[in-house]
Amino acid sequence: MDQxxxxxxxxxxxxxxxxxxxxxxxxxxxxxxxxxxxLGANMAVLGLIDGxxxxxxxxxxxxxxxxxxxxxxxxxxxWTGYLFGSLSRIGYALxxxxxxxxxxxxxxxxxxxxxxxxxxxxxxxxxxxNRGKNFGLLRAMDNLGAVCGIIxxxxxxxxxxxxxxxxxxxxxxxxxxxLIFSFIIERKTGDIKIYKGLPLKYLDKNFRLFLLLxxxxxxxxxxxxxxxxxxxxxxxxxxxxxxxxxxxxxxxALFSLPFGKLSDKIGRKPVLMLSYIFWGLVCLSFIxxxxxxxxxxxxxxxxxHKGALEPVQRTFVLELAPTAYRASGLGGFQMIxxxxxxxxxxxxxxxxxxxxxxxxxxxxxxxxxxxxxxLTFVRGK
Numbered sequence: 143m144d145q146x147x148x149x150x151x152x153x154x155x156x157x158x159x160x161x162x163x164x165x166x167x168x169x170x171x172x173x174x175x176x177x178x179x180x181l182g183a184n185m186a187v188l189g190l191i192d193g194x195x196x197x198x199x200x201x202x203x204x205x206x207x208x209x210x211x212x213x214x215x216x217x218x219x220x221w222t223g224y225l226f227g228s229l230s231r232i233g234y235a236l237x238x239x240x241x242x243x244x245x246x247x248x249x250x251x252x253x254x255x256x257x258x259x260x261x262x263x264x265x266x267x268x269x270x271x272n273r274g275k276n277f278g279l280l281r282a283m284d285n286l287g288a289v290c291g292i293i294x295x296x297x298x299x300x301x302x303x304x305x306x307x308x309x310x311x312x313x314x315x316x317x318x319x320x321l322i323f324s325f326i327i328e329r330k331t332g333d334i335k336i337y338k339g340l341p342l343k344y345l346d347k348n349f350r351l352f353l354l355l356x357x358x359x360x361x362x363x364x365x366x367x368x369x370x371x372x373x374x375x376x377x378x379x380x381x382x383x384x385x386x387x388x389x390x391x392x393x394x395a396l397f398s399l400p401f402g403k404l405s406d407k408i409g410r411k412p413v414l415m416l417s418y419i420f421w422g423l424v425c426l427s428f429i430x431x432x433x434x435x436x437x438x439x440x441x442x443x444x445x446x447h448k449g450a451l452e453p454v455q456r457t458f459v460l461e462l463a464p465t466a467y468r469a470s471g472l473g474g475f476q477m478i479x480x481x482x483x484x485x486x487x488x489x490x491x492x493x494x495x496x497x498x499x500x501x502x503x504x505x506x507x508x509x510x511x512x513x514x515x516x517l518t519f520v521r522g523k
Contacts (some may be wrong), residue, residue, distance in 0.1 A: 148267045151470045154325050155260055158318040159280055160287035162224055165314035167291030167391065168307055169231065171384030174367035175374070176304050183242040185371065189491025191240070191247055192365035193484035199251035200480020207258030207472055216259035217328045223256025224319035228312045236309035253315075258472045265460040271406065274457050278402020278430035281453040283450070285395030287314075292388040310418050348521045353475055356455070359418065360482040362509030364490035364502055366390075369444065372428060373437055373498065386441050393445025394452075402453045410458035415448035415517055422510045425503040 177183045177191065206219045226249050233246030261277070296483050378386065384428045405413040415444070420443050427440040438523055456472065463471025488504035 163287035165286035193487035196483030204477030206255035226253035362506035390445035397449035420447035
């Protein structure tokens with residue numbers, strides 16, 4: 143694929159990603175409030191639902207990555223994933239009990255079947271010199287879409303309410319599905335040897351070490367919902383909670399591309415280390431510095447963490463995985479680390495309810511420190 147075609151493909155994916163996050167982030171700022179205040183769930187249930195969603199997302203990416211490698215087809219998983227996201231938001235709008243959220247949450251996060259096949263396409267058409275930049279652009283457009291969605295939420299939530307807002311949020315992802323279906327051209331590849339079963343067992347010790355430390359980190363990385371509920375419990379008005387979500391998402395949008403470019407220059411490991419340090423500072427801040435200004439600044443740190451972690455971790459995994467099995471490697475990585483998200487948010491919810499509001503942050507801080515130590519032993523730039 144020539145450079146012009148490569149840029150067109152990356153930009154199409156980036157715009158589709160913008161649209162999907164535009165829709166999803168109309169919902170996310172008020173999601174924990176909807177679950178707890180409107181549907182009456184407690185923090186443990188919120189953690190269960192959010193954790194289940196992340197686990198389903200990760201399993202979906204692993205399955206789609208493996209199947210797309212076997213079939214040598216990517217496109218169908220991508221537009222179908224966006225369609226799932228659109229339909230799930232309609233389901234949220236119709237829900238009256240928190241138990242009814244579960245199948246729609248599963249559908250929503252199953253939409254992540256788009257992730258590994260899409261990322262494999264981008265990795266394949268990129269070079270070592272621009273791969274971090276391309277993934278940084280994709281993540282920047284994710285976050286820019288999120289910023290626009292949050293602004294719509296803030297401006298129109300009072301007028302529309304939860305359910306009409308959820309219905310409106312279904313439209314952008316439907317457009318994204320149509321965009322991928324219409325403009326991405328499936329490139330045929332030659333036949334290659336296919337392993338029997340998911341090829342994680344064929345990956346080297348270096349990849350496995352990175353998988354292990356990432357799993358530890360994921361086990362402590364509970365849902366953003368806890369940060370928003372913490373702010374509400376501290377005294378922030380409900381109408382200001384989406385603004386906090388906007389702050390960290392905007393920061394992530396601004397810094398995803400620069401962090402991606404930085405990783406091209408100085409390597410993936412230093413930027414990943416920095417992302418872990420940012421998260422550790424978030425935990426320390428919530429534990430020890432309790433003021434309105436400190437909480438706002440902590441959401442800035444959280445945005446820096448997300449901006450550094452998401453594009454660079456994905457790029458690093460794709461470079462550690464065998465070239466012919468990038469989708470499977472990334473999907474398997476995301477499945478295992480994502481399965482840790484279910485107990486992560488559930489444990490955080492139980493610690494919150496049974497011990498104290500600060501206990502989830504202590505737990506996460508310990509696992510973050512362990513992850514930083516193990517990362518120093520991973521080979522790679």
